[in-house]
Amino acid sequence: WSLGFGLGASREQQRAEPEPRPAPGRDFTVRRNFLFVTLPGRIGYDRSNDLLDPTSGFRLGLEVNPEVSREGSNVETYARLFADATGYKGVGDSIVLAGWLRAGSILGAELFSIAPTRRLYAGGGGSVRGFIFQGVGELGANGRPIGGRSLLEASTELRYRFGDFGVVGFVDAGSVNAGSIPSLNGTRFAAGVGGRYYTSFGPIRLDVARAVNRGPLDPQFALYISIGQAF
Numbered sequence: 001w002s003l004g005f006g007l008g009a010s011r012e013q014q015r016a017e018p019e020p021r022p023a024p025g026r027d028f029t030v031r032r033n034f035l036f037v038t039l040p041g042r043i044g045y046d047r048s049n050d051l052l053d054p055t056s057g058f059r060l061g062l063e064v065n066p067e068v069s070r071e072g073s074n075v076e077t078y079a080r081l082f083a084d085a086t087g088y089k090g091v092g093d094s095i096v097l098a099g100w101l102r103a104g105s106i107l108g109a110e111l112f113s114i115a116p117t118r119r120l121y122a123g124g125g126g127s128v129r130g131f132i133f134q135g136v137g138e139l140g141a142n143g144r145p146i147g148g149r150s151l152l153e154a155s156t157e158l159r160y161r162f163g164d165f166g167v168v169g170f171v172d173a174g175s176v177n178a179g180s181i182p183s184l185n186g187t188r189f190a191a192g193v194g195g196r197y198y199t200s201f202g203p204i205r206l207d208v209a210r211a212v213n214r215g216p217l218d219p220q221f222a223l224y225i226s227i228g229q230a231f
Contacts, residue, residue: 006038012116016140034115038067048088052202052228055096058087069115078108080118086231096159100231103182106149111178119147120176123188125224127153128174130190130209132217137176137186143217148176150183155231159196166196166203170230188213202228 014030041064048057063082068075084102091097104120111119121127121134123145128136134145157170175187192209207224 001043002041004040006036006040008036008038010034010036010115010117014116016142016144016146032071032115035070036067036115036118038065040065048086053198054086054088054098054229055090056088058085060085067118069109069118071113071115074113076109076113078106078114080120081105081107094161096157096161098157098159098229098231100153100155102151102153104151105180105182107180111147111149114147114149116147120149120151121145121147122151122153122174122176125222125226126230128155128172128188128190128211129170129192129207129224129230130172130211130218130222131188131214132219135215135218136174136188138178139215139217146178148178149180150178151176152182152184152187157230159229161196161198164198166198168194168196168205168207170194170207170209172209196229205229 011031011033042061044059044061046059048054048059061084065080067080068077082102082104086100089097106114106120121137123131123136124133137148138146140146153174155170155172157168159168160166170192172190173187175184177183177185189212190209191212192207194205194207196203196205205226209222211218
């Protein structure tokens with residue numbers, strides 16, 4: 001478990017506008033000043049057998065992050081909530097079936113009263129692989145992500161190891177919505193394959209992913225290189 005305290009300030013530009021197209025002559029570069037106070041807390045339960053390369057067990061986590069945000073004379077009080085679960089099951093000596101599920105919600109404030117950097121996003125290497133960074137969810141008239149007050153993310157991987165090497169097949173999914181209750185509306189899917197090189201400190205991974213129901217800004221393929229399994 002962990003508890004913390006955060007105090008910060010930011011000057012942010014609105015990243016996107018929820019219009020079908022830009023209004024003629026309209027300025028999209030509105031800058032907003034925010035002050036934040038947050039009390040992040042997390043409790044977790046880990047029954048997996050390894051930190052970087054688990055092959056059995058499960059992990060559960062719950063985060064509650066109450067925040068107070070001030071923009072000029074406007075004060076907003078809200079809470080960012082997250083719950084996640086991962087599981088690992090060995091099949092024989094060389095195959096592991098792994099799954100991951102995460103849900104998030106912001107309660108207590110309207111979407112556009114929340115600073116853009118404090119909204120919820122999905123898409124990219126640590127989320128739904130194959131999509132542009134934070135690109136899952138509604139995009140504004142200028143093609144940039146708006147963010148939301150709820151998210152769902154899920155992934156499943158089939159991992160096969162032979163000696164110091166391994167191959168992985170995976171399917172990712174995710175959704176971001178303006179409402180505070182996580183929903184399957186607008187769910188995006190991606191699939192891909194990866195390679196693993198197992199070292200003494202953990203696997204080095206290389207994944208290639210393609211978005212299934214991709215948008216106009218998403219790449220044909222996306223490449224990710226990192227240390228440790230994806231989850």
